[in-house]
Amino acid sequence: MAWIVENRREQSARTSDTPYLTDELKNHLREKYFPRYPTKRAVLMPALHLVQHTYGWIPMQAIEELAEFLEIAPAEALDTATFYEEYWLKPKGKYLIGVCRSLACEICRGQELTDHLRRKLGVEPGETTPDGRFTLIEMECLGSCGTAPVALVNEVLHEELTPEKLDRIIASLPEDPHDYKDPSVTWETEKAGH
Amino acid sequence: MTPEELQKVAIIEQESQEQYDHRIHVCMAAGCLSNRADLVKQQLEKQIAANGLERRCTVKGVGCMGLCAAGPLVSIQPKGIMYQEVKPTDAPDIIQTLDKAPIERLRCDTAMPFFKEQKKVVLENCGLIDPERVEEYIAVGGYQGLLKALTEMQPAEVIEEVTRSGLRGRGGAGFPTGLKWSTVAKAQHPDGRKFVICNADEGDPGAFMDRSVLESDPHRILEGMAIAAYAVGATQGYLYVRAEYPLAVKRLKQAIRQAERLALLGNNIFGTPFSFNVDIRLGAGAFVCGEETALIASIEGKRGQPRPRPPFPAESGLWGCPTLINNVETFANIPPILRNGGEWFAQIGTEKSKGTKVFALAGRVKNTGLIEVPMGIPLRRIIFDIGGGIPDGRKFKAVQTGGPSGGCLPERFLDMPVDYESLMQAGSIMGSGGMIVMDDTSCMVDVARYFMEFCMSESCGKCVPCRVGTAQMHDLLVKIIEKRATDSDVRLLNELCDMVQSTSLCGLGQTAPNPVLSTLRYFPEEYEALVQAGREREAAGSNGSAMHVAPQLKPNSTQPQAHVDSEVTP
Incomplete structure (x- = not known):
């Protein structure tokens, strides 16, 4: 039920001092994905897959960093990330x-x-x-x-x-x-x- | 790549195959693989090496041969011998008898109806070629359709050919493909951009034909998309694949790399001005993204929610540009239509439903797996001849077609021809081609509840009728199954079906009531028995006596449950 919302007001997005969206990941997105799409927002889903592939899940902080990188509002990035069931917004097992x-x-x-x-x-x-x-x-x-x-x-x-x-x-x-x-x-x- | 080079690749590949006296094909599709087809292949290779037969025999992994129930399958070409349920320990015998009579104990009868009743167009290469080698696809005529389109035909002629074939969309709705293509071809956008999208977000429970085609013959889809792009004037294509199909995704990625390397995708294909690129888009577990406007929103990076139509994607789709969206199986039909002509295709099938259809046979039937039959074949021949009937001596009860958008058909429809119109008239739909056969142990109310639970959890929540209606209908079905329902609950269920069907925004909601409506129509006695049991229980409860209480069904409503106490099944 993709429309059920979770109260995240008490949650802090910032959990790590080092960014999840490393320069290496940014370069990968810039080179492999930016040329293929007319908008940066269209790169959001592949980027979320990439973060999940790298860390096993998608931390809130990474969503915020992605929003900044793709020049969209953090709320827009969160809106997309929470709609799809296969994005893990909490850590999962190996x-x-x-x-x-x-x-x-x-x-x-x-x-x-x-x-x-x-x-x-x-x-x-x-x-x-x-x-x-x-x-x-x-x-x-x-x-x-x-x-x-x-x-x-x-x-x-x-x-x-x-x-x-x-x-x-x-x-x-x-x-x-x-x-x-x-x-x-x-x-x-x-x-x-x- | 030039046309001559394409020919050369085909000839070299054909010759390299013909130099072997025996070509052993081992099915490496998911079904056989789970029965360790990889070990069978390994042992066969070892045996060939041990007997010094490398120059006379070759072993290769191929895509799905169809009879998944009897895997692992091995076929020996060009003799055409087929072995079933092969174990790694059978390898020495198979190699020893290559020049002799086949081994009877392993022999799979290729004259049985499972093979004879089928007609393969979409699946023609499945089980014959190695899906990981583009050369093999080229050797069996691959990319010839694209070559013909680009070098001998105008885009309008390609559309005419597709129109002549009578092909209708295989995603479920059956919209005429030629008409869709010509709409996109005519549509204009200020900056001239158009897109082609392949909908491979196969999510209907019980359907797996798209996965199998993508895994067994991925180049076929790329060729179909390229032909479509040429016809409508697009230069960019997106393949939207479910993330739950990791093997299909891997095969497609590799196929795209191979096609780009051979310049079968990219700029100036076959030396013509036509350029076309394909990118894969991974879904992330949202069933509703199979709906075309939701799929477009998803590619744009948004929530996968549908929007009202018109405007249709053919006029205003991806980023507002004219966009052609077809299903995997529709694209898979395009290369043979171009190679053999639209008239050839139109000869197969019925007057209004041309060609063949791939069905995924599953559930309580002996031969589960993928089959391809001409349109118009009676259900009985699919289930009893090709499918081999119901196992364990049980009785046929119903067949569910079209997944959560379809319905359950009882025995009296077994002689009905399978085509778009007949299925619709009977209260079901063709859908993408899933067929789940049920025997007399299945409770139809529970089947309806299962599909309603699916629709409820997959509803995107944008429109109220679907978001709230599916949840309410689900609750009512649970109430009926738990024998707590009254006659007014059944009436309310009927009303809700009508309301959700006529007021939902997209196909998910509009068709969600179908499984309920069809079971109410054809199996009313099962609903009645449960409601009656509820009445009795209430009566017994009010006298303070529990004597006539029927045995309880498993009350846990959150678990899908198809095996139900036989007392509720008449």
């Missing part, structure tokens, strides 16, 4: 496990996966484990209904899942999430953001 909660998965016992993870990780959907390793969420249709039930672990889709299969996947995750790659992508060209 691994984001998104279980599909769509009808096709539901028919194929997808709920068991969430229940299993609830018990195993000791968190409710939307919460992060105390060690900061896992965040559990339920997601809308992941577009793989033919092989339901499915879940997305960071950027890798896992299908025809069972609680046991999930256990094996979780046990095999590398310490550093950057080492976790999709086995079907045979090339290595991913750079930060784009």
